[in-house]
Amino acid sequence: xxxxxxxxNWPGKKQHAAKLEAMFRPHCETFVINSDDSLRAAYPHWQxxxxxxxFTDQWNAAIDRFNGDILMHIQADVWPVKVGQVLSECAKxxxxxxxxxxxxNVDFNAHYYRKDSLPILExxxxxxxxxxxxxxxxxxxxxxxxPRVDSSVNRLGWGIEYLVGAVARRKGLKIVRDYRFxxxxxxxxxxxxxxxxxxxxxLRNSLEPSIRQGMESVERDRERLLIVDPPRNSLPGxxxxxxxxxxxxxxxxxRRAMAMR
Numbered sequence: 013x014x015x016x017x018x019x020x021n022w023p024g025k026k027q028h029a030a031k032l033e034a035m036f037r038p039h040c041e042t043f044v045i046n047s048d049d050s051l052r053a054a055y056p057h058w059q060x061x062x063x064x065x066x067f068t069d070q071w072n073a074a075i076d077r078f079n080g081d082i083l084m085h086i087q088a089d090v091w092p093v094k095v096g097q098v099l100s101e102c103a104k105x106x107x108x109x110x111x112x113x114x115x116x117n118v119d120f121n122a123h124y125y126r127k128d129s130l131p132i133l134e135x136x137x138x139x140x141x142x143x144x145x146x147x148x149x150x151x152x153x154x155x156x157x158x159p160r161v162d163s164s165v166n167r168l169g170w171g172i173e174y175l176v177g178a179v180a181r182r183k184g185l186k187i188v189r190d191y192r193f194x195x196x197x198x199x200x201x202x203x204x205x206x207x208x209x210x211x212x213x214x215l216r217n218s219l220e221p222s223i224r225q226g227m228e229s230v231e232r233d234r235e236r237l238l239i240v241d242p243p244r245n246s247l248p249g250x251x252x253x254x255x256x257x258x259x260x261x262x263x264x265x266x267r268r269a270m271a272m273r
Contacts, residue, residue, distance in 0.1 A: 013080075013081040013082055013103040013106070013107055014040075014041075014080035014081045014082070015039075015040040015041075015080060015081065015082045015084050015099055015102070015103060015149070016040060016041045016042075016043065016077075016078055016079075016080040016082070016083060016084065017036040017039075017040050017041070017042045017043070017084040017085075017086065017099075018042075018043050018044075018045055018074040018077075018078070018083065018084070018085050018086075019032050019033060019036070019042065019043070019044045019045065019085075019086055019087075019088050020045050020047075020067065020070045020071075020074075020085065020086075020087050020088060021044055021045065021046045021047060021048055021051075021058075021088040022047050022048060022088065023047070023048040023050070023063065024048075024089075026089045026198050027048070027088040027089055028088060028089070028091075029044045029046065029058075029088040030044075030055065032044075032086060032088060032090075032092075035092065035095050036084075036086075036095060036099075038096075039095060039096050039099050040084070040099060041080070043058075043059055043074070043077060044058040044059065044088075045058075045059045045061060045070040045073050045074055046058045046059060046060050046061065047061055047062065047063055047064075047065045047066070047069075047070065048063065049062065049063045059073060059077065061073050066163070066167050066168050066169065067167075067168055067169025067172070068161050068162075068163040068166055068167055068168070068169045068172070069163050069167075071085075071161060071169060071172060072160060072161065072163065075155065075158075075160070078152075078155060080152065081103075081106075081151070081152050082102060082103060082106055082149050082150065082151060082152065083149065083150045083152075083155050084099065084102065084148070084149045084150075085145065085147070085148055085149075085150070086146070086147045086195075087146050087147070087197075089197065089198055090118065090146050090147050090195050090196065090197050091195060091196035091197075092116070092147060092193075092195045093116075093193055093194065093195060094193060097193070098116050098190075098193050099149075101114070101190060101192075101193075102114040102149040105133070105137070105188060105190075106149065106151045109133060109186070109188075110184070110185055110186055111133075111151070111185060111186045111187075111188050112150065112151045112153065112154040112179075112180030112181075112183060112185025112186065112187065113143060113148060113149070113150050113151070113154065113176060113177060113180050113185070113186075113187040113188070114148065114149045114150075114188055114190065115143035115144060115147060115148035115149070115188070115189050115190065116147060116189070116190050116192075116193035116194065116195055117189055117190065117191045117193060117194040117195070118144050118146045118147055118194070118195050118196075118197045119194055119195070119196055119197055120197045120198065120199050121144035121146060121197065122144055123140065123142055123143060123144055123189075123234065123238070124238060124239045125138075125140060125189075125237050125238060125239065126237060126238075126239055127191070129237050130237065133186065133188055136190060136191050136192040137188055137189070137190045137191070137192070138188060138189055138191065139186050139187065139188055140187055140188065140189045140234075140237075141177065141187065141230050141233035141234040141237060142173050142174055142177045142187065142230050142231075142233075142234045143173060143177075143187055143188075143189050144173065145169070145172055145173040145176075146195070146197050147195050147197075148173075150176060150180075151180075151185065153183060153185075154176060154179050154180045154183065154185065157179050157182075157183065158175060158176055158179045159175070159219060159220075159223060161175070161215065162218065165211070165214050165215055165218050166211040166212065166214055166215040166218075167211060168207065168208045168211055169208075170208040170209065170211055170212040170215075171211070171212035171213075171215045171216060171227070172215075174212075174216075174227045174230045174231055174234075175215065175219070175223070175227055177227075177230045178223055178226030178227040178229070178230050179223070179226070181226060181229070181230065182222075182223075182226050216228070
């Protein structure tokens with residue numbers, strides 16, 4: 013199967029797109045979608061989309077260039093392991109096991125599941141409701157049917173994995189995480205969580221009803237299978253704390269509105 017790898021690069025010392033490019037290029041066609049204008053002269057063959065381009069603009073740029081069987085995306089701050097094996101396993105599961113989305117494990121991510129509650133596809137490979145979009149492979153059929161994301165609605169890209177997951181499930185395809193491979197990913201982000209969360213909701217609300225309902229179903233299944241009390245300094249812990257604050261604020265506003273009637 014024809015795998016095309018897309019590396020998303022941003023400004024910052026933790027990015028290592030050139031090293032990732034060297035790791036992937038022996039195994040598949042590889043593109044760097046770059047948002048660090050200071051690297052334009054050093055890497056003229058990269059796809060330069062400008063310093064103001066965040067995840068959604070990079071995602072759209074990758075979709076525009078993709079013409080293979082599998083789109084493999086990795087962020088430039090992720091350190092993968094055994095790249096050739098991961099790509100081979102991704103192709104195997106997408107070709108032979110009815111998989112639409114394949115991902116290795118990532119040590120810092122938004123989806124810490126209770127593995128004993130997940131369906132097992134094969135040893136170490138589990139069916140999940142959603143997987144992290146730091147490092148994942150997506151079949152051509154899923155990419156083809158995934159609606160384009162409007163960066164004026166969602167700039168930071170939160171929720172795209174739920175959108176892709178909803179499309180995969182609607183097509184009867186599995187989403188899997190391969191725990192046999194764990195990539196490294198540094199903690200922290202360069203954006204505000206509340207902005208990202210609000211854009212996620214805006215993306216969901218902008219979709220036609222069947223896709224929106226599919227996305228909501230993915231989210232519900234994810235919430236049901238998450239580890240109940242993730243560490244507060246983990247991404248799920250931070251997101252859980254933010255959601256609790258959001259719910260409390262909504263309750264307060266509702267009560268104030270009722271009191272004014």
